[in-house]
Amino acid sequence: MRGVTVDALQDRQQLVSASRVVVKIGSSSLTGPDGRLAPERLNALVDVLAARRAAGGQVVLVSSGAIAAGLGPLGLAARPRDLATQQAAASVGQGLLVAHYTAAFARYGLQVGQVLLTADDTVRRVHYRNAHRALTRLLDLGIVPVINENDAVATDEIRFGDNDRLAALVSHLVHADALLLLSDVDSLYTGPPSRDGSRRIASVVHAQDLEGIDVASRGSAVGTGGMVTKLESVAIATQSGVPVVLTSAAQAAQALDGQDVGTWFTATGRRTSIRRLWLAHAANTRGRLVLDAGAVRAVLERGTSLLPAGVTGVEGAFEAGDPVELVGPDGHLVARGLVSYDADEVPPLLGRSTSELRASLGPGYDRELVHRDDLVLVRRRR
Numbered sequence: 001m002r003g004v005t006v007d008a009l010q011d012r013q014q015l016v017s018a019s020r021v022v023v024k025i026g027s028s029s030l031t032g033p034d035g036r037l038a039p040e041r042l043n044a045l046v047d048v049l050a051a052r053r054a055a056g057g058q059v060v061l062v063s064s065g066a067i068a069a070g071l072g073p074l075g076l077a078a079r080p081r082d083l084a085t086q087q088a089a090a091s092v093g094q095g096l097l098v099a100h101y102t103a104a105f106a107r108y109g110l111q112v113g114q115v116l117l118t119a120d121d122t123v124r125r126v127h128y129r130n131a132h133r134a135l136t137r138l139l140d141l142g143i144v145p146v147i148n149e150n151d152a153v154a155t156d157e158i159r160f161g162d163n164d165r166l167a168a169l170v171s172h173l174v175h176a177d178a179l180l181l182l183s184d185v186d187s188l189y190t191g192p193p194s195r196d197g198s199r200r201i202a203s204v205v206h207a208q209d210l211e212g213i214d215v216a217s218r219g220s221a222v223g224t225g226g227m228v229t230k231l232e233s234v235a236i237a238t239q240s241g242v243p244v245v246l247t248s249a250a251q252a253a254q255a256l257d258g259q260d261v262g263t264w265f266t267a268t269g270r271r272t273s274i275r276r277l278w279l280a281h282a283a284n285t286r287g288r289l290v291l292d293a294g295a296v297r298a299v300l301e302r303g304t305s306l307l308p309a310g311v312t313g314v315e316g317a318f319e320a321g322d323p324v325e326l327v328g329p330d331g332h333l334v335a336r337g338l339v340s341y342d343a344d345e346v347p348p349l350l351g352r353s354t355s356e357l358r359a360s361l362g363p364g365y366d367r368e369l370v371h372r373d374d375l376v377l378v379r380r381r382r
């Protein structure tokens with residue numbers, strides 16, 4: 001465990017000087033003990049964000065809480081389990097949630113703009129450009145974007161289900177200087193805080209320090225993903241050059257003020273392609289391509305594209321552009337990539353060289369199954 005060093009406090013000055021911050025708040029911090037939206041908690045967050053705006057900073061808010069806000073009006077006692085009722089609750093609740101934010105920011109003379117995104121909007125090139133343009137314009141106009149996942153229409157394939165990873169991809173989308181993840185816990189612990197013996201982690205965490213931390217796969221009763229998706233969010237943001245603070249909503253003001261609260265995750269990388277981040281951390285794959293040993297070596301050691309000649313099997317019902325797994329002859333995961341053919345087009349191509357395919361099927365059929373720019377390697381955990 002590390003102590004707080006002068007360096008750590010200097011790091012945190014990045015938050016104070018950040019001109020654009022993405023703030024994500026989870027359902028657990030916006031709801032009362034009955035699991036329903038608690039307006040006073042939402043107002044308290046808006047007070048903090050309005051102060052940041054008054055100090056000259058730009059703020060992008062990623063807010064959960066649509067499903068929670070829909071529980072009361074639909075007469076539901078708890079978060080529904082089935083997707084259709086979650087969609088209905090989100091549809092009813094999202095309007096109420098944004099109405100609350102609109103009124104709360106209006107107290108400070110600030111306007112909000114609702115933006116509902118799906119996974120596709122953050123990664124497919126045309127959608128990405130569209131979302132980037134809209135968000136940039138909102139910020140230029142002095143409006144506070146309030147983002148949530150488009151739960152009412154997002155199907156399982158294009159759904160994150162949690163807003164943690166969405167917030168990290170939004171940080172990339174808007175070129176944020178820092179990401180603040182607000183939850184019902186005050187920091188990262190060595191294990192679920194309810195478990196005996198769990199200790200608070202040091203206030204600064206570098207990527208390599210994350211090994212060995214036990215994160216429960218489930219979150220609170222109203223939240224989704226727990227610490228698992230929060231640490232994935234941290235990985236996406238920090239690998240793309242954006243530092244992250246994880247703390248409780250009650251400590252949001254101190255965190256933005258650079259004080260030593262919560263957990264500060266240092267940025268580990270430079271800005272990288274959003275599609276690669278998404279493939280590595282967030283994509284739901286739609287099928288599998290089985291590679292022979294030579295293709296595994298080529299992909300792993302030489303970083304080549306995947307050609308049909310090195311593939312021996314195909315599984316799943318994917319379409320061109322979908323994410324798929326690349327597995328070795330023994331079934332172990334090697335990489336993930338965006339496939340450039342529909343699943344039913346693939347079997348006749350397998351094992352055949354590009355020149356043979358071009359000669360027998362025509363130009364276009366000599367393209368890669370997965371281009372190397374659309375492929376990320378998956379490291380085996382030791």
Ligand SMILES: Nc1ncnc2c1ncn2[C@@H]1O[C@H](COP(=O)(O)OP(=O)(O)O)[C@@H](O)[C@H]1O
Pocket residue numbers: 025026027028029182183184185187188189190191192193194213214215216218219220221222223224225226227
């Ligand atoms: N190692 C850990 N450190 C901190 N919290 C953890 C850890 N493992 C599991 N958790 C749980 O994760 C929960 C937060 O996740 P979640 O309920 O999804 O929050 P939110 O609604 O804010 O997204 C906490 O209530 C905590 O109990």
Ligand SMILES: N[C@@H](CCC(=O)OP(=O)(O)O)C(=O)O
Pocket residue numbers: 025026027028063064065066067068090148149151161162163164219222223224225226
């Ligand atoms: N989009 C959903 C959020 C899903 C969710 O619960 O996320 P979180 O509380 O951030 O773990 C909603 O608004 O209800």
